[in-house]
Structures are given as structure tokens and as C-alpha cells.
Ligand code: ADP
Ligand code: ZN
């Protein structure tokens with residue numbers, strides 16, 4: 263395998279025996295670097311005198327077992343990434359450097375954790391330190407020591423005492439014997455849930471992928487929980503992958519209540535030490551259940567018996583830089599290696615997974631109805647052609663909103679663009695605020711009174727006068743969530759508006775607070791980006807308005823329509839989750855668009871079937887398989903020129919039957935001052951694509967480029983930018 267290097271064992275007498283899965287220090291060229299042993303060999307292709315000894319063994323025990331190593335190396339091979347990069351991105355951050363693993367925590371050290379009452383309690387705003395402790399403990403179902411709390415928050419004695427006095431936290435023992443607590447029990451299952459659980463339970467001793475297709479609110483999570491209970495009772499470990507943990511405090515709390523003391527959470531909001539502890543707890547077998555985002559697919563789990571992938575269609579399972587892997591696809595491979603079932607759940611499955619279900623590779627399980635009493639929302643299209651709009655809202659939508667407010671209900675408005683407005687323009691000369699480094703407009707953010715480029719992060723003050731003509735009439739055009747929230751406040755002065763997007767939730771804990779307050783009914787009107795579309799339950803929401811669905815109808819990416827449909831259904835799923843029926847209104851300039859019509863009249867499955875037919879006819883994934891070679895350089899000619907050489911190298915290979923498209927400039931050609939271009943590789947069958955890449959990629963390393971050209975390869979790309 264390319265990217266692997268041979269070394270001699272440690273020179274010194276009586277040194278520990280190297281084993282696969284241990285990290286080492288070795289000299290590599292002029293530098294000393296950290297590497298990992300992947301295999302012990304008896305011979306080498308290298309000249310004996312050129313072989314160097316390992317300088318140091320960094321781990322007393324292997325960090326990764328044979329199964330873990332094999333999965334990661336398989337992934338490196340499949341995605342054509344250097345094995346070292348794959349191995350090290352699978353490790354907790356500290357262990358990527360030459361640091362020793364953390365010493366195990368002495369079991370039984372005293373700590374604090376939330377009580378059931380504390381978990382249900384929305385952290386107050388009046389005692390910020392207490393609220394911070396609540397958030398931290400919420401992320402650490404196994405509890406945190408006082409030292410751990412102090413290292414992050416400073417002195418915590420007083421707020422801890424106050425929280426304990428309220429009965430919101432309680433002392434516990436860290437990672438030791440958890441006092442056995444009675445987990446909360448769930449609702450009585452409906453027949454479809456029972457059926458799904460029975461099907462998976464019958465396959466617990468073998469590899470079998472399932473696609474759990476259940477409309478939002480149909481009780482998929484309840485199915486996961488029952489399956490997890492079963493696996494954990496039998497002494498197994500389970501992995502639950504979710505797109506973004508930060509967005510699902512409700513799921514975190516629900517799992518903590520149902521699996522007290524057995525859950526390890528792996529996510530980006532943890533600091534390095536905490537991540538490593540959670541990773542250790544999984545690898546040592548101390549934690550039975552791991553809830554994590556995409557990189558958790560690599561976490562060692564010696565007794566793994568079940569993998570769940572929630573919202574399997576979500577783009578965030580695909581890493582878009584560095585080691586570009588799909589955690590969902592690797593989960594299938596991992597389940598296969600572990601000989602256990604895998605359940606991928608979604609209300610809006612990806613076309614890839616639907617195709618796998620159609621061919622019988624995945625078994626399909628359906629939950630066609632909402633659990634409990636909730637009725638599905640009706641989706642209506644609102645033709646806004648030539649309609650006067652106020653704040654982007656048509657008069658009809660404004661009237662519908664008012665009706666809901668008057669009835670004491672909640673309304674959710676969805677606009678997938680944050681900020682105040684996409685463009686600042688001069689009314690006199692038409693100047694617009696472009697980013698000097700990207701083919702993109704600057705976005706106006708009023709909160710910090712600046713213009714931002716969402717692509718390279720450039721920021722500048724808002725000009726007082728037009729940079730081009732000096733005119734003073736500078737206006738904001740178009741709309742983002744920030745502007746929308748402001749205009750809504752003017753339209754409905756008596757209504758409290760909550761805005762949920764990346765900007766408004768930057769402060770730690772703010773998202774939890776907003777969601778809890780929204781749930782409690784403090785905000786009759788919720789405005790947000792796709793953050794609001796993911797997994798939350800708002801039982802009081804009876805009307806959902808989608809303001810910019812048209813973007814998805816005419817996007818440049820062939821997946822744009824699929825994404826739009828998923829978003830519409832997911833957003834719609836936020837409405838009417840309990841006894842109050844919901845209604846969804848989609849404002850559009852294209853009410854007759856066939857995909858919108860299919861989606862509205864017949865729902866997502868019919869839409870997906872139509873989209874799959876189109877893909878088949880166009881010869882696009884999932885009926886073909888792709889890899890995208892991307893290059894960026896200091897000049898357009900340099901990036902295109904590099905790709906032409908790559909294409910030439912491909913044509914000389916002969917062999918596997920593949921098609922090449924390009925090179926072409928990327929849809930956003932200029933970003934952060936660099937020129938981007940791409941070349942698409944497509945094959946009818948996956949093995950053909952893999953065979954081609956195996957020959958082609960090694961050649962790419964030899965292509966000398968101009969203009970500091972840098973390339974990267976994306977196998978099974980999800981986005982074509
Ligand atoms: P999903 O994950 O499909 O969105 P959930 O499992 O979160 O659905 O269920 C949605 C809501 O319905 C939750 O409040 C859950 O407690 C409730 N629920 C789930 N299953 C049942 C059931 N069998 N009977 C009554 N309520 C249920
Ligand atoms: Zn001007």
C-alpha cells in the first residue's frame with residue numbers, strides 16, 4: 263500500500279515489543295514524526311542499510327485493535343487517501359501528537375451530574391454560571407469532577423451549592439460503579455414500531471443493513487432506543503451516529519434519561535481531554551453506548567453489536583476536506599466487518615439508500631404514520647409571482663400567521679440564508695459589495711455592523727458612502743434571517759421573535775436556551791435556517807412557512823432538487839407534532855414545477871421515485887459512480903492546465919472503462935484568491951472506478967504544476983463545488 267514505510271524495531275535490548283496499533287516516533291526525511299505501526303513484517307523491499315530503527319514506542323498498549331486498523335486502512339484505500347492521514351484523523355487530537363495517552367481516571371472519584379429534574383430544567387438566564395454548569399453536565403451524562411468544572415469555568419463552589427440546593431444536580435462517582443438508577447420507560451409501541459424492532463432484533467447476530475423510512479415524528483428514535491436497550495441488556499455495545507450533536511439537545515437528554523450512566527458522547531464542543539476520555543470509555547468497553555458525529559464511526563468498540571445512523575441523508579456525514587470519507591457508507595462496511603445489523607433512519611432517505619433498498623441490499627422498514635395522535639401536515643404552494651411582499655412575506659402568509667398567533671399557536675419561518683441581507687448596493691450607481699478574493703457577494707451582518715464573506719471569512723466595515731460614486735443612498739437588497747427577524751418584529755410588534763442560526767447561537771449554550779424557550783412557548787414566532795429543520799420537536803408549531811425553496815429548483819448541482827425536497831419535508835415535519843394539526847406553506851415563483859407538484863401531492867417517496875428515474879436516464883449517481891478531482895492554483899490557467907495533464911495521464915492508462923468530464927472551472931471559481939477547477943470521473947460500476955483510481959492516483963503525485971497548484975480527490979462526492 264502506498265504511504266506505508268518500513269522501519270526496524272527498537273534497537274535497545276529489552277525494549278517493549280512493538281505491536282500494530284501502537285504509535286511510534288521515527289525519523290522521516292529530516293524530521294522526527296509520529297507514526298503508527300500497522301503491521302509487523304519479516305522482510306522489506308528496502309535496502310537493509312537504508313532501514314532506520316524506530317526511535318521510540320509511544321504507547322504501552324495498542325490504541326487501535328486489528329479490526330479498527332483494518333477498517334481505517336480499507337477506508338484510506340477506498341477514498342485514495344494516505345493511510346497516515348486516515349489513521350490519525352481517527353484518533354483523538356492529543357494522540358495525533360507525541361503525547362502519552364491519558365492515565366485512566368481512578369474509578370470512584372467524586373463528581374457531579376444532573377438529576378432528572380436538572381435535565382428537564384431549561385437553564386435560567388439569571389444565574390449564568392449555574393446555567394453554564396448545567397450545559398456542561400448536560401454534555402457529560404457520566405458526570406464531571408469539580409476539578410474538571412473548575413478548569414473550564416473557574417471557581418464553581420457557590421453555583422454548585424446553589425444547583426444542589428435546587429435539586430438539579432447530585433454527587434456521583436466518576437466512571438466507577440454507577441449507582442443503579444431506574445431508567446425512564448418509553449411509550450407503548452404501535453404495531454409498525456413493534457414490527458420494525460422485531461425485524462432488526464431477529465438479525466442481531468449477523469450483518470444486515472436496514473433502511474428505516476419513517477415520516478418525521480413516526481417514532482424512529484423510540485425504535486432506536488428499544489433496540490439499544492436490547493443490545494445493551496445482552497452485554498453488547500452500540501454506536502449511534504447523528505449529523506450534529508449540538509443541534510439535538512433533546513436527543514441527548516432523552517438518551518441520558520433512558521440510559522443513565524452508560525452513554526458516552528463524542529462531539530466537537532468537548533475539549534481535547536474530554537474527547538479522549540469518552541473515546542477511552544468506548545475503547546475500554548466502559549461505555550456501552552456511544553453517541554457521536556461522523557468521526558465516531560472509527561471509535562474502537564470491542565463489543566459492537568449494533569450501529570444506528572440517524573438522518574442518514576444528511577450531508578454532514580460526508581467529510582468535505584482532508585480525509586474525505588462518508589461516515590454513513592463506512593458504517594455499512596463496519597457493520598459488515600463486525601457481523602452486526604445497521605439501521606439507517608430518515609424521513610427523507612437519500613436516493614443512494616433508496617436505490618440500495620430497491621435492489622435488496624438494504625431491507626426496508628417503514629413507519630408511515632406519526633406516532634401518537636399527531637396528524638401529518640398539509641403542504642400548500644403559495645404563488646408569489648407579481649405579489650407585493652412585505653419583508654419577503656406575501657399578504658396571504660401574513661394573514662395566516664396572524665390567525666395562528668391569535669389562536670395561541672406557534673409559527674416557524676424558514677429561510678436558508680443567515681445574516682441581514684446578501685447584498686449591499688448603491689442606489690445611485692448600482693455598486694455591489696463583492697468579496698475581493700472570491701466570486702461572491704459580501705453579506706451584511708447588522709449585529710456586528712460589518713460585511714462578511716461567507717466563503718473566505720473576510721470582513722470589513724460597512725461603507726458610509728459608495729466606494730464607487732461616493733453616493734450616500736446605500737441599500738440592502740434581498741434577505742437573510744437577521745433582516746427577516748427585524749422586519750417581522752415591525753410587522754408583528756406584539757409577538758416575540760426568536761432567531762435561530764449560526765450567528766444567533768454562537769455563544770455556548772445559546773442554542774439550548776433558545777430551543778428550550780421555544781419549546782416552552784416563550785416565542786410565538788421562530789425564524790431560522792436549516793438549523794431549525796433538524797430533529798427538533800415543536801409541538802405548538804401549527805404553521806411553517808418556507809420562504810426560499812426556489813433556490814433548490816434551479817441549482818447548478820444535480821443534487822439540488824433532492825436537497826430541496828429533503829429540506830421541505832424536514833421543515834414541514836416540525837409542524838403539528840402533537841394534537842394541533844400543522845400546515846406548511848411554501849412561497850414560490852414556480853408553482854407549476856413538476857418536482858414541487860409531485861412532492862406536494864404525493865409526498866417524498868413519489869418525489870424520490872421520479873428523481874431516481876431522472877438520474878437513471880441521465881446516467882447520474884446512484885446509477886453511476888463518481889470521483890471529483892479538484893485543483894486550486896494562483897491563476898485560472900494554472901489550475902486548468904494541471905487538470906489537462908491529469909486527464910492526459912488518464913487517457914494513457916487505457917484499461918478500465920471510465921468517462922472523464924472537464925476540466926472545467928468550479929461553480930465558484932475564485933475563492934480566497936485562488937482559482938479552482940475540477941475534473942469529473944464517472945464509471946458505471948464501482949469496481950471499475952476503483953480500478954481506475956488505483957492506477958491513476960499514484961500518477962497524480964508526479965504531475966508538476968504551475969501557480970502553486972494543489973489538488974485533492976473526492977470519491978463519491980456529494981457536492982460539486
Ligand atoms: P422520530 O424520531 O421519527 O421523529 P420520535 O421517536 O422522536 O420520532 O417520536 C416522536 C414523538 O412521539 C416523541 O415525542 C415520542 O415520545 C412519541 N412517540 C414515539 N413512539 C410513540 C408511541 N408508540 N406512542 C405514543 N407516542 C410515541
Ligand atoms: Zn455608487
Ligand code: ZN
Nearest residue numbers: 697700715718
Ligand atoms: Zn471571500
